[in-house]
Amino acid sequence: MTVLPRVRARLSFLALALAAAGCATAPQGPVTLNLVAINDFHGNLEPSKYTYTSAVTGKTETLRAGGIEALSGALAAWRREDRDLLFVGAGDLIGASPALSSMWADEPSIEAMNLLGLRLSSVGNHEFDAGRKELLRQQAGGCDSPRPAKACKLNPGYGGARFTYLAANVLDSATGKPFMPAYRVENVKGVKVGVVGAVLEGTASVAVASAIAGLTFIDEADAINKMLPQMRADGAKVFVALIHEGGRTDEAPDQPACKGLSGGVVDIVKRLDPAIRLVITGHSHQGYMCTVDGRVVTQADAAGHLLSRIALKVDPASGAVAGIDVKNVVMNPEHFPADPKVDAYLAGVKERSRAVLARPLGKLGAPVVARQAGDAGESPLGNLIADAVLAATRAQGAQIGFMNNGGIRKDLETSDAALTTNFGHAQAVLPFGNTLVVLDLTGAQLRRLLEQQWQRPSASGATILQVSQGLTYTWDAGRPVGQRLVPGSLKLHGAPVDDGKRYRVVANNFLAEGGDHFPEFAKGTHRVDTGIVDLDALGDYIARNPGIGGAAAGMAPARRIDRLDTQK
CATH class of the missing domain: 3.60.21.10 (Metallo-dependent phosphatases)
Structure with a gap:
C-alpha cells in the first residue's frame, strides 16, 4: 500500500515541473x-x-x-x-x-x-x-x-x-x-x-x-x-x-x-x-x-x-x-x-558571369546615355532603343519603332575611357528578354495610340512612348485629355500621317499585346512576332553605329516630340 502515495507524489512533482516549464516559455x-x-x-x-x-x-x-x-x-x-x-x-x-x-x-x-x-x-x-x-x-x-x-x-x-x-x-x-x-x-x-x-x-x-x-x-x-x-x-x-x-x-x-x-x-x-x-x-x-x-x-x-x-x-x-x-x-x-x-x-556568381558580362558591344558617343526624359517626355536612351528596334525589323517592313519607358530599367553606361559599353550594361537597360512584334496600325489608330499616353488610370500617371527617328509630333498639355495632339503635327519623315493609310510599326511583345495601358497596340493587324530579342537588337545597333548615343542621337539638335502648355 506504500506504492500508491509514491506514485501520486511523482505525478504531482511531474505536473509541477511541466507547469513550471510552461510558465518559463509562455x-x-x-x-x-x-x-x-x-x-x-x-x-x-x-x-x-x-x-x-x-x-x-x-x-x-x-x-x-x-x-x-x-x-x-x-x-x-x-x-x-x-x-x-x-x-x-x-x-x-x-x-x-x-x-x-x-x-x-x-x-x-x-x-x-x-x-x-x-x-x-x-x-x-x-x-x-x-x-x-x-x-x-x-x-x-x-x-x-x-x-x-x-x-x-x-x-x-x-x-x-x-x-x-x-x-x-x-x-x-x-x-x-x-x-x-x-x-x-x-x-x-x-x-x-x-x-x-x-x-x-x-x-x-x-x-x-x-x-x-x-x-x-x-x-x-x-x-x-x-x-x-x-x-x-x-x-x-x-x-x-x-x-x-x-x-x-x-x-x-x-x-x-x-x-x-x-x-x-x-x-x-x-x-x-x-x-x-x-x-x-x-x-x-x-x-x-x-x-x-x-x-x-x-x-x-x-x-x-x-x-x-x-x-x-x-x-x-x-x-x-x-x-x-x-x-x-x-x-x-x-x-x-x-x-x-x-x-x-x-x-x-560574379566569377561565373564575368566573361559574358564584359563582352564589348561597341562605343557610345557619351559616357552615359540617360533614360531621364525631358519636359516633352522624350529621352536620349528612349530614342536610341526605338531606333534600334526599328533597324532590327526593317526587313519585315517596319516604318516606326516604339519603346515604353517602364521597360527601360537603367541608364546605358560605358566601362572605360574609350566609351565602350558591354553586354552587362546593355542587359541592365533591357532585362526582360522581350521579343519584337511588327504589326499594322492605320494613321487614325496611331493618333488614338498616342492619345492613350494621357488616358490612363489615375494611379499610373501619363507615360510618353519613345519613338524612332522620323516620327514627330507636338502635344499640348493645356488641351483636354483625348485631344492633346496638336492638329497637323503628327508626321512621318515630314509628311502628315494619313488617317486612312496603314503603317507598319514595331514594339516589344509586352506593348504589342496592349500592355502598359496601350490597348490600341492589341488592335493591330498582320502581326508577326519576329523572335528578335530587344536586347539583341540594341547590341547589334550599337555595334553597327559607333559613337551612337551622343548629342546627335539624343534630343538635340532636332526633337522628335515637342510640348506646348497653352491654357484653354
Whole structure:
C-alpha cells in the first residue's frame, strides 16, 4: 500500500515541473515582435546608386546602397539582437534584374534570399515575367523551364525558394482558388502571426498577357479580408498584409508617421479588416513610413536600398497591438560588413558571369546615355532603343519603332575611357528578354495610340512612348485629355500621317499585346512576332553605329516630340 502515495507524489512533482516549464516559455506581458521587410529587390545582387533626402538631417545624399552583402550584414546584426526576427518581402524580388541575376534565370536572387533567411513574400507583377510555369519552378525548384538556355545553368541542382510566395488575390481561372498559398501563420515568440500576401489587381496591365493566361487577379482588399477567418481558425492573433501595390509621398523615406501618402494602395488599406494594423507595400519604388486610417503602411524603396525595421508590441493573450515602431534603414555597405557565406556566394556568381558580362558591344558617343526624359517626355536612351528596334525589323517592313519607358530599367553606361559599353550594361537597360512584334496600325489608330499616353488610370500617371527617328509630333498639355495632339503635327519623315493609310510599326511583345495601358497596340493587324530579342537588337545597333548615343542621337539638335502648355 506504500506504492500508491509514491506514485501520486511523482505525478504531482511531474505536473509541477511541466507547469513550471510552461510558465518559463509562455509570453508574459507585452511581447515585441521584430520584422524586417524588403520589396522590389529586382535581382540587384550588387549595390546601386541611391539618392535620398533625410528628414533627420535635411541633407540630400547620394551613395551606392544595397546589394546582398550589405543586406546580409544588417540582418546578421539584427538577428544577434533578436534571433526570432521575421524577414518578409512585398514582391518583385526577381524580374527586371541586372544581368548578374537574369542571365541565370534569376536563380541567384532566389538563392540569395534563401541565404538571407527570407521567410515569406507576396508575389509581385514581375514574378510573372517569365510566366506561371516558371514562377512555380522558381518556388519549387527543378529544371523544367520555358527558359532552358538559362535555367539550372549556374547550378544544375537548383532547389527553389526556401521562402513561400503568397498570392491571395491571384486565382486559377479554372478553379477559382488561389494558385499559390494565400497566407501563412508564423509562430513568433509564442504568438501566432497571420501573414497574407497580394499583388496589384491591375497586374494584367503591366504583365505580358500570355504570361498570365489562366489567372485572374481580383480586388486586393476583398481577397485579404476573405482570408482572416481562415487565419483565425489557424490560431492567428496578429495580422500583417504584404501587398505589392504602393503609393507616393513627398515626405522623406525616414520621416516617421508620414501623412501625405497617395496612390493605389491608400484605398486598399482603408478597406482592410480593422484587425490588420500593419501593411507592408511595394511596386512604387519609394521609401515611406506612413499612417493611413490608424494603420502603419511601409515601403523600403527598391533594389535593396533600404530595409524596413518594424517592431510590433503585442499582448500575447489577445493579440492586441499596443504599438508599431518603424525605421527605414539605408543599406550602406560601409556600415554593414557582409556575412562570409553571402560574400563567398556572390563572388562565385560574379566569377561565373564575368566573361559574358564584359563582352564589348561597341562605343557610345557619351559616357552615359540617360533614360531621364525631358519636359516633352522624350529621352536620349528612349530614342536610341526605338531606333534600334526599328533597324532590327526593317526587313519585315517596319516604318516606326516604339519603346515604353517602364521597360527601360537603367541608364546605358560605358566601362572605360574609350566609351565602350558591354553586354552587362546593355542587359541592365533591357532585362526582360522581350521579343519584337511588327504589326499594322492605320494613321487614325496611331493618333488614338498616342492619345492613350494621357488616358490612363489615375494611379499610373501619363507615360510618353519613345519613338524612332522620323516620327514627330507636338502635344499640348493645356488641351483636354483625348485631344492633346496638336492638329497637323503628327508626321512621318515630314509628311502628315494619313488617317486612312496603314503603317507598319514595331514594339516589344509586352506593348504589342496592349500592355502598359496601350490597348490600341492589341488592335493591330498582320502581326508577326519576329523572335528578335530587344536586347539583341540594341547590341547589334550599337555595334553597327559607333559613337551612337551622343548629342546627335539624343534630343538635340532636332526633337522628335515637342510640348506646348497653352491654357484653354
